[in-house]
Amino acid sequence: MAGRGVTPRGGRTLGFTATAAVAAPTHAHLVETGFGAFYDGVAHVALTPADLLLVIALALFAGQRGTQAARWTLFALPVAWLTGGVLGAHLPVQSTFPLLTTLTFGFAGALIAFDLKLHAAAVTVLALVAGLVHGGVNGATMAPGGASLLGLTGAVTAVFCVLAILSAQVTTLQAGWTRVAVRVAGSWIAASGLLMLGWLAR
């Protein structure tokens, strides 16, 4: 068995393989899932807290305001996100515009906490504005990182899925502690937004 031990070439090969396996990441702008641009876009939304909080907040608020508001928002937000993304990709600046994104999710969180009785059309307008802002930021930051339209489509698909699942759940909630839990979640999102504004001003 000793004679069948690792040969010098085998030892070197193993050494280099191990070295390659633990190679340092490239720290690119976009998350690289290894599954292609579409899934990189999906991961981008999942790993960008400001985007994720906005989608969750709008889903909760649209669900809170009823089926019609939820249906309109379900299509308004992704379309606005995609439009904003395409426009944002042509912006000359590359910034995450944290003040704008914080204001949008913080405002949406406050609307949930106060259970503000907005008309479905007003909720849709809010979704359109928020989608343009966050989509625009996505476009401005993802495009220089090498993302294509496919990547943006992945991000929009993630937005659509989270929105559809959450808002549908919230519309089915009857009066009681579950609807209170939605308001508490909104309060937490708004509170995080307020603290974030402080960090930005610092």
Place this chain on the structure above:
Amino acid sequence: MKKTMISSTSGAGWRAGLLALAFVPALALAHEETGQATGLLAGLAHPVSGLDHVLAMIAVGLWGAVLGPPAIWVLPVAFPLVMAMGGLIGLLGFPLPGVEIGIALSAIALGVVVLAEARPPLWLAALFVAFFAVFHGHAHGRELPEGASALLYSLGFVIATGLLHAVGILIGEAHRWDAGRRLIRAAGGGVALGGLFFLWRAVA
């Protein structure tokens, strides 16, 4: 002899491989933890790392349960928002004198209202809790660890505080039974005593 040489050179191959591994720069990035997970975990851990904050937050939940609806949900919705206002004031650089004393007083005051089963009007209860929430936010909302994500730290901090309220509410549900009611009042007394201890520490 040949077998020995092969074994020896094979060992040299392994050593070369291990030496190459030692030069991989990723292994030397250990000065501090950074990134989004660090921010969230630090934010979640921060509220439970100070007993004064823990006592006051649980007391808010206990009092909410004692007061019943709608206070049981108004207080947990209002508290994080006002607490964040306190954090915002702190982050903007506005000083708030006697923050530690205010936090200790909050535990005393909230413990006493639970002990006494005080039932003021809703607006007064909300104002009472909001007043102390500013101190908690001002003291704790701005202690971001180096390298952590500010947004996720804030989110973790708010969620952990909210969960402490939930713990208080769950314990407070024992208020429905006579024995539970006495237990809740005793817990209120315990919170007030804890507050006295923290007041002594803040003043001393």
